[in-house]
Amino acid sequence: MIAKIERVPLREVWPHEAYDFTQWLEENIDVLSDAIDRNIVNVEREKKTESTFSVDLVGEDEAGSAIIIENQLEKSNHDHLGKLITYLTAMQANTAVWIVAEPRPEHVAALAWLNESTNADFFLLKLEAIRIENSPPAPLLTLIVGPSEEGKSIGRSKAEMSERDHERLRFWTQLIEHPNAKLHAHTTPGRHTWQGVSSGIIRGVSFNYAVSKGGAQAEVYIDRGKDMNDENLQIFDQLYAKKDAIEEAFGGSLTWERLEGRRACRISAKVGGGFRDPETTWAATHDRMTDAMNRLVNAVRPHLKAVKILDGGGEMGGVNSETLG
Incomplete structure (x- = not known):
């Protein structure tokens, strides 16, 4: 019993x-x-x-x-x-x-x-x-x-992530205060890997700064939303058709990432320098980033205004003709 x-x-x-x-x-x-x-x-x-x-x-x-x-x-x-x-x-x-x-x-x-x-x-x-x-x-x-060792490891990872977040916040705060960062001057600095504004021409197309531990870039980011990859590719392909003209206006080569099957497409100008570099080097990195961004915007903006987006039935749609002024 x-x-x-x-x-x-x-x-x-x-x-x-x-x-x-x-x-x-x-x-x-x-x-x-x-x-x-x-x-x-x-x-x-x-x-x-x-x-x-x-x-x-x-x-x-x-x-x-x-x-x-x-x-x-x-x-x-x-x-x-x-x-x-x-x-x-x-x-x-x-x-x-x-x-x-x-x-x-x-x-x-x-x-x-x-x-x-x-x-x-x-x-x-x-x-x-x-x-x-x-x-x-x-x-x-x-x-x-x-x-547990797993818990301590998680804690160390969280602490490292928190440190990275604070470093990126300082990095972006200093960048948007840069005198040449006028397009992004009204944005609120965050802790993410990117800082962006809408193009004001086509919904889902933005001009972003992006930074990693050892690299930085200015980019055109094309993201119309989840399950909208076809429209992203339409925009990317029409811009890519003007690649030579865009790169000539930009004054150098760009990295073109169609990223088929992914949520977004990207056109970027890599400038080097990252948020984990000594803070004394950030000012020079921000000089390069803002210069690249301003040249990228001027090179791409006229072609964005000419982009046509077709829905599944072949009809025009989704373009906002508002310009940045």
């Missing part, structure tokens, strides 16, 4: 958090060691920090690094989360363990974020007391959140 597990109220097992549960955990630290797969030794109770705060338990791992343990025989709250972080900092610990009766979703997310975003390791465990039939109650610690 198989017996059923019965949950026992925590306060029936440990009436007082500090005097009963924390003392019990100090004497049975191996239960926690097994739950987080860390060997915790040299455990001390009610350890005082320099700020007179009192940590429930402080232990060490096998390398001698401090492990902070905070207990809460109730639903997790912001106060204990703040204490956990404060104690970790005050004790110069590398690991923090938070044991709660009921972990709230926002605290689960917070510790997962801390594991990704910091060098410390954070554990969140749910504590229950169980018995089988008339057996004595036993602790059940369930790991809810813990560190």
Whole structure:
């Protein structure tokens, strides 16, 4: 016969958090060691920090690094989360363990974020007391959140992405303030790889700046929308038919990317220099980008006005004859 597990109220097992549960955990630290797969030794109770705060338990791992343990025989709250972080900092610990009766979703997310975003390791465990039939109650610690190499790797990637976003924002801010960037001067700098404005002649055709870690360009970007590749190709092909005239007006060769089967087509002037180059070189890169953009606009704009777009029935449509003035 198989017996059923019965949950026992925590306060029936440990009436007082500090005097009963924390003392019990100090004497049975191996239960926690097994739950987080860390060997915790040299455990001390009610350890005082320099700020007179009192940590429930402080232990060490096998390398001698401090492990902070905070207990809460109730639903997790912001106060204990703040204490956990404060104690970790005050004790110069590398690991923090938070044991709660009921972990709230926002605290689960917070510790997962801390594991990704910091060098410390954070554990969140749910504590229950169980018995089988008339057996004595036993602790059940369930790991809810813990560190992982995958999580740390994700955190490093996010940090790198955030750094790139801030670099691109500075790059675009300086570019649109350039005296020759008049066409884009009214745009709001962003964190993306491109900064663009509508051509004002054909919907879906824009004049974009684009930048990568090591390259930059001015481009005509043709994107009429999802599933509109046929119209993109019509516009591209009519411009490509004027390739010699456009490149002569531009004053050099351009890169023509038809990109059949893709969402967009592109005509670009590559100028070199990227947002990961030293910031002291950005001004020269912006000089080249704005010069290329102004020449590209002047070379392409007259031919955009002559573009004809045919729908599936061979009818004209989709052209806005408004000019840039």
